[in-house]
Amino acid sequence: MQSRSSAPRTGRPRSVEADEAILAATRAALVDLGWSGLTLGDVATRAGVAKTTLYRRWAGKNELVVDAVAALFDELELPDRGTLAADIEGVVLQFAAILARPEARSGLLAVLAESTRDDALRERIRTSVVDRQKRLVLEGRARAQARGELPPESDPSTADRTVNLIFDMVAGAVVHRTLVSAEPVDEPWARSFTRVLLLGLPAAASHP
Amino acid sequence: MQSRSSAPRTGRPRSVEADEAILAATRAALVDLGWSGLTLGDVATRAGVAKTTLYRRWAGKNELVVDAVAALFDELELPDRGTLAADIEGVVLQFAAILARPEARSGLLAVLAESTRDDALRERIRTSVVDRQKRLVLEGRARAQARGELPPESDPSTADRTVNLIFDMVAGAVVHRTLVSAEPVDEPWARSFTRVLLLGLPAAASHP
Amino acid sequence: MQSRSSAPRTGRPRSVEADEAILAATRAALVDLGWSGLTLGDVATRAGVAKTTLYRRWAGKNELVVDAVAALFDELELPDRGTLAADIEGVVLQFAAILARPEARSGLLAVLAESTRDDALRERIRTSVVDRQKRLVLEGRARAQARGELPPESDPSTADRTVNLIFDMVAGAVVHRTLVSAEPVDEPWARSFTRVLLLGLPAAASHP
Amino acid sequence: MQSRSSAPRTGRPRSVEADEAILAATRAALVDLGWSGLTLGDVATRAGVAKTTLYRRWAGKNELVVDAVAALFDELELPDRGTLAADIEGVVLQFAAILARPEARSGLLAVLAESTRDDALRERIRTSVVDRQKRLVLEGRARAQARGELPPESDPSTADRTVNLIFDMVAGAVVHRTLVSAEPVDEPWARSFTRVLLLGLPAAASHP
DNA sequence: GCATAAACGAGACGGTACGTCAGGTCTTGAA
């Protein structure tokens, strides 16, 4: 959002309710209208706020939606389910549940589309959304290593690359299944996916 | 696009050059301006065509861009490289090369974003883009089975689900790496990805 | 309309029904839609004719409407009612009856408006509509002179100017009353008008 | 124009310069392009104003042109020239001078043409243009009665009808001469017209 | 009687203007 540690200590202070009202209104508008139908004027009206107030805080539609959507992903957690496979299945289902919500579906992809031409926006997304979820992979790996399901990493840079790879594989598969193939990510799918991820394609294919 | 099997054989026929000129102009505009900067008026001007001609053929920006982008993916092939691993690496790199082109990057995601609220558009994407590439998975599997790298499928419905799963995993990982993580899909990455996909995460992690 | 004295003696001859069908359709469209709502495409459809056929005969909306409206005024006559006053009243009422028809109202004024910037159109209107009605003034004067109600003209050029003046006064007053003031031209008004025209304002005002 | 007695006292007030700039631009565009060539987009550009600003104030071309043209007629006056005949001649020439201006010519007729199908527009014209000039007839009559050139009116309703009649006769004749016959209203014509109006047709014809 | 040539219907074409809408900025007066 906006950091202003350097205090503007004079004049009327900014309304603190306004910020959350705007984000909530943005999410509501995303549900009702989708990304392309979302209007900053409409968001302002829903939030009971003037357009000026909105622009004083965010630079435009993209930035606003990133912030509105980012919060959704913060609820992801990795409860210890005892095995690596169960942990993966759990986080896959959690992630899919978030992507099933209409405010996330179109908002996320649209903002990603914009980010392909706007480096600042990409950075914002990376910080606000993507990188914050990599903790799940790290945590899962550490837990699996403690359980002996995975070997301790030898080379730190290799280990880092592997984290990114796994993150892309898990997140990518869930996003693709949900938003591109438009099929539900249910328990059977999560189980099959985990099986392939852990055992490899030939082993997973040999016995269902 | 538009099926015209039922022939309106009267009146001046539609210009056949116009269709391709418009699609080419669309791709060019995507490169120059990206999705959000793309204007149908501008596309028409670039194509040397009136805006009405464009609207006579496509309902709007989304439909036009789907058609313009879909053609890009038709060049994907699966040359026989001798092993399943090599085949996968090859197609991953091809796919990534297409996604690296600017006319594909923002266009594809944006259209996917819209499709989350527009069933007709989703269906159009599925037929024009997604389903047409599943052939690669089918072909690769058949070849691997012939080589003995994969067992023959037992149950056809299970086999079908597996095709979809693998497709989501491969395409999803590449898309996520390229467009979300915004990192290059190069040969090392392709090799690592294939290794995990074929051997499973623990085996792949144990020895680099 | 269009002169075809120079004969194109070969090829398919122009449909004679088309001409009248188009003019009739134009008048019908004027009634339904008024000048500004009238489209040549609609006229063509109403006439059961292709747009090309229409443009082969008329250069545009203005020319077409002039021809369509001009015919309406040809039905004006000057039956001998015995006195100059009665003759004037009669023609005033006839003229007003024509102007009361919706196909004449907006069509005539609109075409006149265009004619203020288009000399060819003005000439066409003058020939097709205006000058053809001056005969009424000439006929009425001749009849009144025969009856001894008006003196024989002394100077031909003065006489000519007077014809134009009277024409402007009669036509102008009726048009203004009908289309600008938007009040009906009924018998009492025609009587009052004729009284002022023949006796002069003071005499007409003194005794009703 | 638009009544704003009911005050929206909040928000940014409407620019007062814009109103007059738009009307002036409209008159200029009428001179350059005529009614049919006049574009609201062009008017906006000339006025240095956005199209939306224009549409916020006027519903369309017709309403705008009525307002732009109406002001032209407000400069009509009736200076006392000593006799009724001289007064009439004076006002006839003034009126003709206005109608000779290109911004009045096509604009006025075109708007009248539209008014034949649009009651609201007709009412607007009546109040903005027509009725405001009837004062000249009333004033002229009062002055002539004071001079003894006209008898005092006996019946008020008859007198009222006569005012309307004379107004239609004077305005109609000048409009018809100027815009339909497309001949100049010069002093000789004004003199002849006044002669017929005051003495009646036979008397005026007998001696030039 | 059969070729020629123009007219015909249909409808696509390049244009231009329309009137609306959203984005983002600016100007009020009140808090």
Next chain:
DNA sequence: TTCAAGACCTGACGTACCGTCTCGTTTATGC
């Protein structure tokens, strides 16, 4: 200084007509 309100400029939207241009078809004449 912020706020709500709303006017402002900009520029794209999708539609409607314009007048022109192919098409394939029809219809009188003239060789």
